[in-house]
Amino acid sequence: MSSRTSSIERQKLIGKILFYLGNFIIGIIFVSPLLWMLCASLKPEAEIFANMNSIRTFIPTHASFNNxxxxxxxxxxxxxxxxxxxxxxxxxxxxxxxxxxxxxxxxxxxxxxxxxxxxxxxxxxxxxxxxxxxxxxxxxxxxxxxxxxxxxxxxxxxxxxxxxxxxxxxxxxxxxxxxxxxxxxxxxxxxxxxxxxxxxxxxxxxxxxxxxxxxxxxxxxxxxxxxxxxxxxxxxxxxxxxxxxxxxxxxxxxxxxxxxxxxxxxxxxxxxxxxxxxxxxxxxx
Structure with a gap:
């Protein structure tokens, strides 16, 4: 009985982890354009469209508030x-x-x-x-x-x-x-x-x-x-x-x-x- 209860609790825990992980991934997908816009606003003109195929596009290496x-x-x-x-x-x-x-x-x-x-x-x-x-x-x-x-x-x-x-x-x-x-x-x-x-x-x-x-x-x-x-x-x-x-x-x-x-x-x-x-x-x- 205790083994069955433990198995049910484990399944609930896995389901909860998958639920929150899925929500997190979907949230990142929806928020990513805003994050990119914010990072691009801190970059020089020449760096905005650089590294568009990598995560580095979200990292302003020469950030400033000149824009x-x-x-x-x-x-x-x-x-x-x-x-x-x-x-x-x-x-x-x-x-x-x-x-x-x-x-x-x-x-x-x-x-x-x-x-x-x-x-x-x-x-x-x-x-x-x-x-x-x-x-x-x-x-x-x-x-x-x-x-x-x-x-x-x-x-x-x-x-x-x-x-x-x-x-x-x-x-x-x-x-x-x-x-x-x-x-x-x-x-x-x-x-x-x-x-x-x-x-x-x-x-x-x-x-x-x-x-x-x-x-x-x-x-x-x-x-x-x-x-x-x-x-x-x-x-x-x-x-x-x-x-x-x-x-x-x-x-x-x-x-x-x-x-x-x-x-x-x-x-x-x-x-x-x-x-x-x-x-x-x-x-x-």
Whole structure:
């Protein structure tokens, strides 16, 4: 009996070792491009593409911060980061506030046309940005919003995916909890902000992360509507290094590292809420 127990425990131990080893290998594969980019940003131009077939490509033998100095010299990086954080913050505030209210209404209120609106929200989720980019740009031009903050922010506050995420999460909140608040004299608005919002941190964090990543990486729309150099976002600023001859890939790597740091830090600190939010609202019907 003890031999059989020992054999089972050994098999469990081997299985656990293989599981973690497999996860480690997969993690290294996914992280390796980021590691290579970081190492390349510390190398001189002549060494970036050397030793690409060996592990030495991840080892900067003549490491220096000259590439980062070049980035800060050629770009007003603080102004670029300020522009990017400003417009993303405005989108996030509008998204989390308005779309959560819409999701709550679709989850907990009964009104005529509710099913039609929900179906329309789901249908519009599959509409790609490329399909509406041209008419949206024409609309911004006619409103005189080209090269203004409004063109970056206002079209992207309403989001069907965010509404759907909030609706799915709020649907799982017990009706009895909300009814108890009504019995205590709380109105709809007070109930939402005092009862629903505090217990919905995971879905708010999920929408926050998805929105932040999407707009931080957005290039095409800012490229169309932001024509002034003083209003560049981070992705437009990085493009400067690709469009200036000769192309210095070492400086490009340094600029890309700078642009990636905020996303990495955000996900590190908020990954717990992100995973919980996806599990609780993203896959339930």
């Amino acid at each position: 980062y100095i070049e980035v800060f010299t050629r770009l007003n990086i603080l102004n670029v980061l300020k522009n990017t954080f400003c417009y993303i913050a405005l989108i996030l505030v509008g998204d989390l506030f308005l779309n959560s209210l819409c999701g709550y209404a679709l989850a907990k209120f009964d009104f005529k046309g509710k099913g039609l609106i929900l179906n329309l929200v789901i249908a519009l989720m599959v509409l790609p940005m490329e399909a509406i980019m041209l008419p949206l740009y024409i609309e911004m031009s006619q409103l005189g919003w080209v090269n203004t903050l409004q063109a970056l922010v206002i079209p992207f506050i309403p989001k069907c995916f965010s509404i759907y995420m909030f609706r799915q999460f709020f649907s799982d909140i017990p009706d009895e909890l909300i009814e108890a608040a009504y019995i205590d004299g709380s109105g709809h608005i007070r109930t939402f902000f005092s009862i629903v919002v505090p217990i919905s941190k995971t879905v708010y964090a999920t929408v926050f992360i998805l929105d932040f990543v999407a707009h931080w990486n957005d290039f095409m729309w800012p490229f169309l509507v932001m024509t002034g150099e003083e209003k560049r976002t981070i992705q437009l600023a990085v493009q400067v290094f690709f469009g200036t001859q000769p192309v210095h890939y070492s400086a490009i790597m340094a600029a890309l590292v700078i642009s990636a740091v905020p996303m990495i830090l955000m996900f590190i600190f908020m990954q717990k809420y992100y995973v919980e939010g996806i599990a609780s609202s993203g896959i339930k019907g």
